[in-house]
Amino acid sequence: xxxxxxxxxxxxxxxxxxxxxxxxxxxxxxxxxxxxxxxxxxxxxxxxxxxxxxxxxxxxxxxxxxxxxxxxxxxxxxxxxxxxxxxxxxxxxxxxxxxxxxxxxxxxxxxxxxxxxxxxxxxxxxxxxxxxxxxxxxx
Ligand code: GTP
Ligand code: MG
Numbered sequence: 001x002x003x004x005x006x007x008x009x010x011x012x013x014x015x016x017x018x019x020x021x022x023x024x025x026x027x028x029x030x031x032x033x034x035x036x037x038x039x040x041x042x043x044x045x046x047x048x049x050x051x052x053x054x055x056x057x058x059x060x061x062x063x064x065x066x067x068x069x070x071x072x073x074x075x076x077x078x079x080x081x082x083x084x085x086x087x088x089x090x091x092x093x094x095x096x097x098x099x100x101x102x103x104x105x106x107x108x109x110x111x112x113x114x115x116x117x118x119x120x121x122x123x124x125x126x127x128x129x130x131x132x133x134x135x136x137x138x139x
Pocket of ligand 2: 116118
């Protein structure tokens, strides 16, 4: 079954949205396989957003992601990569539809509550990045 990497970002944790976000994916029928609350290192944050390293907002993005604890999660379900992106909503607040997580809970582009992998390949890469340590000490 398809897997994806979802993460409640530091603003979502600080605002008390962990339960709300997890509930949306549980209610959808998806399975939560792994969860870890962690304050990301600069190295992990930079690797996570490596595709954006030339962008003018990269520094701000890494600073934000490392500003406090996040909830890193592996979820599983049919077509979960594409469907979870629909549930998350668009990046730009003006495009994020009401009913989506960002449409309901985010009002800025830079602090937008949740991350979701944008392809099956990204999901594999991000899951091995975020859960590398966990995998090595539980197996
Ligand atoms: P993620 O799930 O966090 O990867 O968001 P996304 O896939 O919807 O967007 P994308 O990967 O293109 O960008 C990653 C993050 O960078 C976004 O969630 C935004 O917070 C931020 N970002 C993207 N574009 C801009 C921009 O033009 N300006 C600023 N300030 N931030 C941006
Ligand atoms: Mg992205």
